[in-house]
Amino acid sequence: MIKIFIIALLINNVVLMRFLALCSYIGMTSDVGQSVGMGFAVTFVTVLATAATWPLYHFVLAPLNIGFLQILVFILVIAALVQLVEFYLKKNVPGLYAAMGIYLPLITTNCAILAVTFENISYKYSFIESVVYSVGVSAGYLLAMVLLAGVRERIKTSPIPKFLQGTPILFVATSLIAVAFMGFSGLVK
Amino acid sequence: MNRYWKIFKQGIINENPLLMLMIGLCSALAVTTNVQNGVGMGLAMTFVLLFSEIIISAFRKVIPSSARMPIFIIIIAAFTTVIDLVMKAYFPALSKSMGVFIPLIVVNCIIMGRVEAYSYKQKVVDCVFDSFGMGLGYTWVLVGIAAFRELLGNGTVAGFPLFEKLGFVGFQPILFFILPPGGFLVFALFISFNIWLKKRMAKSAKAIAAEVAA
DSSP states (O other): OHHHHHIIIIITOTTTTTOTTHHHHHHTOSSHHHHHHHHHHHHHHHHHHHHHHHHHIIIIITTTTOGGGHHHHHHHHHHHHHHHHHHHHHHHOHHHHHHHGGGHHHHTTOHHHHHHHHHHHHTTOOHHHHHHHHHHHHHHHHHHHHHHHHHHHHHHTSOOOGGGTTHHHHHHHHHHHHHHHHGGGGSOO | OHHHHHHHHHTTTTTOTTTTSOOSHHHHHHSTTSHHHHHHHHHHHHHHHHHHHHHHHHTTTTSOGGGHHHHHHHHHHHHHHHHHHHHHHHOHHHHHHHGGGTGGGGGOHHHHHHIIIIITTSOHHHHHHHHHHHHHHHHHHHHHHHHHHHHHHHSOBTTBOHHHHHTOTTOOOOGGGTSHHHHHHHHHHHHHHHHHHHHHHHHHHHHHHHHHHO
16 A cells, blocks of 8 residues: 555656656746645545546446546546536635636546546556555655646756757656656665 | 648647647657657547547537546547557557557647647547647657657668768767657757757748848
């Protein structure tokens, strides 16, 4: 169980090792506060999506032999879920909504969430394992977001070679962070 | 014809989805460890883009704008399922090495972006050219990154041992380029190159204009 978590969080970090959710990784890290907000919003929705899609696949799609509709069903479930969460937060927890409301619509097309729900099925995880895996992946996402946001604050005041200014330097920085993360690969045998 | 050429050309450099618009990055970096994967992903993505754009453009007058997002998603997901099953059936090895990234075409921002910004407003024929342009723009970058990474990281291009054939027998593959960090670094260089190329093209266009004026 801990092994699944550590592998998802550090060794196979969702952004740095597996290139998922790069759009929001580049787009939403211009300051630390924003990146933390996005990270928690993604964590919240990923865990909810796992809790919704795992039973759906194993108790509805698999018995009916319509597993091939997986892509269609999962993306709709996630889209609907995000919408419901948005309504619920707006009405009942306005404080939290103010903090992460603006990130929610962006999450529907965040590929990390959809990937986690597919992998829970293809890795044949049990329900508990799936939830642990989804927490691990989204914690890894949060970690990568905060790391890049920190580096970006420093980049703002640094002299950058002219040909790397703008987006290219972000990918160079990401590359270096990824090198550091390669060091975790011996952590779990 | 000129008009269609212009639409087609947009996607390749000026509005290149990966290098300029910075969308659809995930799949671009993840599958480009060798050239076959790059080509496979590029074609799969172009297929989904082409058919989604045609269908949505054909029905653009019937789709109510308040419910357009879910409808787009269903259409894109349907074509993604088609290509996923086709690849599993006819190219099992390729499909396995790309893994979860084929189903993830459904959330590829390039498709959603083009469908929303372009085909929902334009004619079917325009959309065909637009999707070919965007698809080719995506594919060339993918193949470029993949060739670069495979050559340096493995000494081959599409499985062909280029360095050995050219006589560099002592070449030691630099594993770094196949690993994820190498992907990020190569991509940074590609963006940088494309910015330079675009600036240069703008400059030469200006020079030509100045010459004509003189």
